[in-house]
Amino acid sequence: MQISKLTAEEKLNLLVDFGMKVSNEIKLDALLDVVATQITKILNVGRCIIFLKDSETKELWSKIAQGKGVEQTEIRVPLNGKSEIALAANTGEIVNITNAYEDPRFYMGVDMVTDYRTKNLVAAPLKNNTGKVMGVFQVSNKNDGTPFDKKDEGILMLLSAMAAGAIEIARLYEDIHVSQLETIYRLAVTAEYRDQQDTRSHLKNISIISYLLALALGLDQKDAELIKNASPLHDIGKVALADNILLKPAKLTDTEYETMKSHTMYGGRILEGAHSKVLQAAHKISLCHHEKWDGTGYPNRLKGEQIPLEARIVSVADVFDALCMDRVYKAAWTPDEAFRHILEQSGKAFDPNVVEAFKIIFPSVRKIYRTKRPVTSTMAHHTLYNAVPLKEKN
Ligand SMILES: [Fe+2]
Ligand SMILES: [Fe+2]
Known part of the structure; x- marks a missing residue:
């Protein structure tokens, strides 16, 4: 022609x-x-x-x-x-x-x-x-x-x-998209600055793991990307916590722990009424990422599918990566040990379907951890996962 x-x-x-x-x-x-x-x-x-x-x-x-x-x-x-x-x-x-x-x-x-x-x-x-x-x-x-x-x-x-x-x-669309993602990431880093527990590598890891989980669960590329981009904001509510709780170099008292839990409510309030899809996903994630499948989580003791899928996905990624990190009160678990914990918590803390998806992606996840050295926290910290029986290592 x-x-x-x-x-x-x-x-x-x-x-x-x-x-x-x-x-x-x-x-x-x-x-x-x-x-x-x-x-x-x-x-x-x-x-x-x-x-x-x-x-x-x-x-x-x-x-x-x-x-x-x-x-x-x-x-x-x-x-x-x-x-x-x-x-x-x-x-x-x-x-x-x-x-x-x-x-x-x-x-x-x-x-x-x-x-x-x-x-x-x-x-x-x-x-x-x-x-x-x-x-x-x-x-x-x-x-x-x-x-x-x-x-x-x-x-x-x-x-x-x-x-x-x-x-x-x-x-123009690309510019807006990039600047939106950058703003979200900078916002997440703001929360991370106050809480040394959530390092940048933690934000990155949960973002990757959440994305892989979403794809393995059959979500389409667009929705998986939404979760990937929203997940770093899971602990944004921590910006509202007082230093004496967030930075306390010792185990929290019961009352302090109750206050710490409120980071989910603050996160929910900060992101409430968001117009963009990514911030709407971040709202669900920040509010519900400590809810548990069996209804024993917080803040609202939601159960099963009452918990938004976005939050069910991110909670697995968040706990897995937290377990794999060195903290002053515990050495990092190996990815295999953390993986076993996730499997044990199927139907308890975690959605069984998300755990099944985690089994599928685990070989890829393990590769991410094989190439990097564990992150060492320089500050004494409590954990938000003290409901999880953290194993002490020698
Ligand atoms: Fe949290
Ligand atoms: Fe986290």
């Missing part, structure tokens, strides 16, 4: 199809993949590379590359260097090169690292709706061997304009 040989109706159909495909995708990577596939198809070219501007490094880098030799290679081209890619980005004009190796504007570096011979190419700027250049589309070597003509240039500029809006929206 060659665009110049298509009828006007066929061209229109291709463009409508392109517009629909790009507007249906909000994830940037997937969107650029669709754009590159469609451009390769419509212009019938051997290679299509989408370069995005990296303002920090002042480079253009190949976010998506399709074609021989480029798919696994990240290509970086300096914005202030001599290349047709930088030229298109800096001038905002399309660059059409009909005989690459004879043209001084052509940058051979990409061919050299990808073992490819460019015959002809077009580099088209990718502009947002204010005209600012966000990147460059580069297509090369038409499959029919002819150089790119004015019609090809026009089509590429049109596709570029259609894709630019979708790319900008996808980037």
Whole structure:
């Protein structure tokens, strides 16, 4: 299929199809993949590379590359260097090169690292709706061997304009998503700063374990990611606890322990009424991660499926990782010992289904612990798991 040989109706159909495909995708990577596939198809070219501007490094880098030799290679081209890619980005004009190796504007570096011979190419700027250049589309070597003509240039500029809006929206979504996750993580770290028991590695581990558990339980990728991202906030309520309880270098009295338990209620209050899905999941987790399947947990003595699934998942991950950590009052358990404890607590502290899922993921979990040294707490601390019969080791 060659665009110049298509009828006007066929061209229109291709463009409508392109517009629909790009507007249906909000994830940037997937969107650029669709754009590159469609451009390769419509212009019938051997290679299509989408370069995005990296303002920090002042480079253009190949976010998506399709074609021989480029798919696994990240290509970086300096914005202030001599290349047709930088030229298109800096001038905002399309660059059409009909005989690459004879043209001084052509940058051979990409061919050299990808073992490819460019015959002809077009580099088209990718502009947002204010005209600012966000990147460059580069297509090369038409499959029919002819150089790119004015019609090809026009089509590429049109596709570029259609894709630019979708790319900008996808980037905004990505920015919002990343900043939301970062805020959540920083919030969790805030709670961790006051409570040396919950180290960053603990937050990371329960996040990974909760994610694997959710997938093993059959939750879809989106819901599993929600739990993964919300789980670090499980103890956010600890920010509301007084230092004399949170930092007490000795065993808590019964009254103090009752106060300590209230971190679940505080967590619930802090996150109550959240609008975002991830904070709604975090609300359930922070409020219910100490509830037990048999109804003996706290704060509300919920039982079985009254406990939100998110919290049933995170409670297994949280206890498992806490057992595997060194504390001043106990040495770290081995992952196998902690695993046995989880199995023993099936139907008591933990949802039997979650424990079954834990059996499935345990080989992967064990690998995480094999590669790292146990975390040593420098502060004397009580444990929130003193309901768990912690074994003393020599
Ligand atoms: Fe907790
Ligand atoms: Fe924890």
